[in-house]
Amino acid sequence: MSTSPSDSPPLKAANEATTYSVDSSSTDSLPDRAVFDPILLPEDSYDVDGTYWADLPFTERVRFVLNYDIFVEGKRELGEIWADAKKNPFSPLITxxxxxxxxxxxxxxxxxxxxxxxxxxxxxxxxxxxxxxxxxxxxxxxxxxxxxxxxxxxxxxxxxxxxxxxxxxxxxxxxxxxxxxxxxxxxxxxxxxxxxxxxxxxxxxxxxxxxxxxxxxxxxxxxxxxxxRTGTGVVSTKExxxxxxxxxxxxxxxxxxxxxxxxxxxxxxxxxxxxxxxxxxxxxxxxxxxxxxxxxxxxxxxxxxxxxxxxxxxxxxxxxxxxxxxxxxxxxxxxxxxxxxxxxxxxxxxxxxxxxxxxxxxxxxxxxxxxxxxxxxxxxxxxxxxxxxxxxxxxxxxxxxxxxxxxxxxxxxxxxxxxxxxxxxxxxxxxxxxxxxxxxxxxxxxxxxxxxxxxxxxxxxxxxxxxxxxxxxxxxxxxxxxxxxxxxxxxxxxxxxxxxxxxxxxxxxxxxxxxxxxxxxxxxxxxLPDTTGLDLSEQERRWRYIRQGRGEEYCGVAVHKNHLSLWERWMGIGKQYNPDRDYKMKISEMRAEWEEGRSKVKEGHAEEGCPIVWNEHVEAYFQRTAGRPADHDVIEHTTAEITHVNEKHQ
Missing domain, CATH: 1.20.1250.20 (MFS general substrate transporter like domains)
Structure with missing residues (x-):
């Protein structure tokens, strides 16, 4: 996700929000980026400044991928295998x-x-x-x-x-x-x-x-x-x-x-x-x-x-x-x-x-x-x-x-x-x-x-x-x-x-x-497009836009040039890629899913759907802003607010 220099501190703070340990009473004070960045900008695909891995310059991309794949994810997987093997030597084979x-x-x-x-x-x-x-x-x-x-x-x-x-x-x-x-x-x-x-x-x-x-x-x-291993809806899974x-x-x-x-x-x-x-x-x-x-x-x-x-x-x-x-x-x-x-x-x-x-x-x-x-x-x-x-x-x-x-x-x-x-x-x-x-x-x-x-x-x-x-x-x-x-x-x-x-x-x-x-x-x-690193839930988002006849409005990573074929790029697909706009659209879609589930429960149709809860911060945010229209700009918050959240939760 490309950002201006002035955006970097809030984005960095929001990424650090993944380590927050907050009680339920404090979630109302979290600004929007701190609520949504850990979900919409996962650390396996975005750097600390919120830039998508495929948008990074080549050397930074290599450093980012090798660091996460080997020292973060690789270390985690090997650690889990070793821990399980100590309990049961046959555990890796069973898995x-x-x-x-x-x-x-x-x-x-x-x-x-x-x-x-x-x-x-x-x-x-x-x-x-x-x-x-x-x-x-x-x-x-x-x-x-x-x-x-x-x-x-x-x-x-x-x-x-x-x-x-x-x-x-x-x-x-x-x-x-x-x-x-x-x-x-x-x-x-x-x-x-x-x-x-x-x-x-x-x-x-x-x-x-x-x-x-x-x-x-x-x-x-x-x-x-x-x-x-796929997620459903706006949010994908790391697996x-x-x-x-x-x-x-x-x-x-x-x-x-x-x-x-x-x-x-x-x-x-x-x-x-x-x-x-x-x-x-x-x-x-x-x-x-x-x-x-x-x-x-x-x-x-x-x-x-x-x-x-x-x-x-x-x-x-x-x-x-x-x-x-x-x-x-x-x-x-x-x-x-x-x-x-x-x-x-x-x-x-x-x-x-x-x-x-x-x-x-x-x-x-x-x-x-x-x-x-x-x-x-x-x-x-x-x-x-x-x-x-x-x-x-x-x-x-x-x-x-x-x-x-x-x-x-x-x-x-x-x-x-x-x-x-x-x-x-x-x-x-x-x-x-x-x-x-x-x-x-x-x-x-x-x-x-x-x-x-x-x-x-x-x-x-x-x-x-x-x-x-x-x-x-x-x-x-x-x-x-x-x-x-x-x-x-x-x-x-x-x-x-x-x-x-x-x-x-x-x-x-x-x-x-x-x-x-x-x-x-x-x-x-x-x-052939290259779907390496692209989550399927993002591809499904694009497909829903296409089914609705609004394919040109989709501007997320599924139309990033890295995930399109040479032929598709020749056909002009991907020109609408806009990560900042897509960020706002995702929050609107999350709100719509949450509202739809909540309305079904109120109508007594809980078996058809329930309120989607991504985490306590998102739940509190949607509860707090339930009266705001779905297309409201939920992004604008001052650096001071973000800094305040950092100081409070470090």
Whole structure:
């Protein structure tokens, strides 16, 4: 918040008001800035002079961010972890389980199963070659349809459940997803046929059913993890501003753990069932391996259904925002306005997800080719799984590093995605033009390093960021729908990679795929806003202005240039940014919310709303000034008054 020099002392005093210890009888004497600054100018986003972190000069911004993130918030979190650990050594693990593992359990289970499909395919080819390889007894179209039906089911789930999540509610979508995934896993475990071709057909349709549940996990997990930390109304929460990205990506990275444990389980089960990890493999061993590998996540998914049935407050943010907009059912008006006002964002979140999935799934599809290059004389399925385990382990480092830095205001979402896309572009374009050089035995380690680094930067970049921003840059009323749409377009990238890789050789893949990384970086740079450090309640404020047809009147930080895309700035959005005016508007809005709640209680409708109380000082202030009009200038107070408050409460 920009201020004149004469404003600095009052603002500084007001920030210091956060440490006041006052009795209720003294709150009436607090001037307005001392009442509202601790709420409207939180210390994690504003300096002592009331300047928003993104308005600070670069060196001061760096100093402010590093000081608060490391020496204030970092110290606080580590202190809490240490204090809890002294009481119970397992407390940090329990906290991590509740905050990341449980919210991301659905994605962990689907990651396990979906990547199991690719992992067991070489095993099927080794035992039933006439069906899965030469197609002598199986229809090649049905064998190839396995991947396409799986992706089709996911896309149906992403769009359908995304709409349901905004229409019926988050909890309904979460429970429904788990039930469908459980049903799909039971069918996959028991899949059979009177012939190999009949079994392939059954297997393909079971994957389609399972895929519907998987697709719904994307918008539901993202919105649930995101909204669990948000504030409602004018005032936001520190957890939302500082750790929203970490909350979502911590749940998302469970997908990586799912991939990891799938490889481990398959290796152990095959060793036990076959007596060896090397060929020949018996049909019985393969039957045991793939059915047990599906039965294990079925048990976990059944537990997930039970857990989600008892979740509470999952719809709180959605219900609050719908209530403020006086909407029941599905908010079609917001959907239309989203395409009108956030069309560039729709293009960015869907387009970059498409580009990323060409890389992400292309990387998985290309993995067998990579293994052939580095181990030309080894045809063991176990060898492929070992290299897959290495690749997933490298990816996990990227997942966790993304979670660690995605909320950092000096790096954040947008830079992370651009850097990740550009590294993937570079790491694929280099071997494209020197393929024989890097695939020769004497330079094979360089080829390995580039392939594994591409996996690392995919997770420490677009794969993590696209999952977050596809929900984050939209209002709550259409958040799940927008995320589902972006994810579904992304899956078209997976289909494109599968089709493309079927017709081109290994070197040509390196010629073609890098350009999707470059395209993703360009789309991110032009059309994607950077929401790092922006609280969602502020974004919802802007959205309410847009719904009321007064979008140009909003002048808060949601239209700060740092939180808008390059395209939006070209379109003139953000010119109205005015922190001083916005401060006054926020107080007016807080008063309006307080008055509305108080009137409902007086009318005997306490169940519909109650007086909003931010703290005792605000309550006393609104009680004292109840007769003043909501648009009255509540800002002007003399330096002497502020000084008096400081001297009284120091």
């Amino acid at each position: 991590y389980f509740k905050s990341a593992v449980l919210p991301g359990a659905g994605l962990g289970l689907e990651g396990y199963v979906l990547f199991s499909i690719g992992n067991i395919k070489p095993l099927f080819k080794a035992v039933w070659k006439e069906c899965w390889d030469t197609h002598g007894v199986c229809d090649a179209r049905w064998v190839n349809s396995i991947e396409y039906l799986e992706v089709a089911g996911i896309m149906v789930g992403q769009i359908l459940v995304g709409i349901q999540g905004d229409w019926v509610g988050r909890k309904f979508g979460l429970v429904q997803d788990a039930v469908i995934m459980f049903l799909g896993l039971v069918l996959l475990t028991a899949s059979w046929g009177t012939s190999l071709n009949g079994w392939v057909i059954c297997y393909a349709w079971c994957l389609f059913i399972y895929g519907i549940g998987v697709g719904g996990e994307y918008p539901m997990t993202a919105t649930m993890s995101m909204e669990s 939302d501003r500082l750790h929203r990205g970490r909350s979502v990506t911590s749940a998302f990275l469970m997908q990586g753990w799912g991939q990891f444990w799938n490889v481990v389980v398959l290796m152990v089960v095959l060793l036990i069932a076959n007596g060896s990890g090397h060929p020949p493999y018996s049909e019985k061993a393969v039957q045991i391996a793939f059915r047990v590998s599906f039965a294990i996540p079925a048990i976990g998914t059944a537990a997930l259904v039970w857990h989600r049935m008892f979740l509470k407050n999952t719809n709180q943010e959605l219900d609050t925002q719908k209530k403020k907009s006086k909407v029941t059912g599905y908010d079609l008006e917001s959907l239309k306005l989203t395409f009108t006002h956030f069309g560039g964002r729709m293009f960015a979140t869907a387009g970059t997800w498409f580009a990323n999935d060409v890389f992400f799934y292309g990387n998985k599809l290309f993995q067998s080719e990579f293994i052939k290059v580095i181990t030309p004389d080894d045809h063991s399925v176990m060898t492929g799984w070992k290299w897959n385990l290495v690749n997933v382990s490298v990816s996990m480092v990227g997942y966790y590093l993304a979670s660690l830095l995605i909320d950092n205001k000096l790096y954040g979402r947008k830079r992370m995605q651009i850097v990740g896309f550009m590294f993937d572009f570079i790491l694929f374009i280099i071997p494209a033009f020197a393929f024989k050089y890097f695939t020769s035995r004497e330079h094979i380690y360089g080829f390995q390093a580039m392939y594994f680094l591409s996996s690392f930067f995919n997770q420490f970049g677009p794969n993590s960021v696209t999952f977050l921003v596809a929900a984050e840059v939209y209002p709550a009323s259409v958040r799940a729908s927008a995320h589902g749409f972006g994810a579904a377009v992304g899956k078209l990238g997976a289909v494109a990679a599968a089709i493309l890789y079927s017709y081109i050789d290994t070197q040509t893949k390196f010629y073609v795929v890098p350009w999707f990384g470059l395209a993703g970086a360009i789309m991110t740079w032009i059309w």
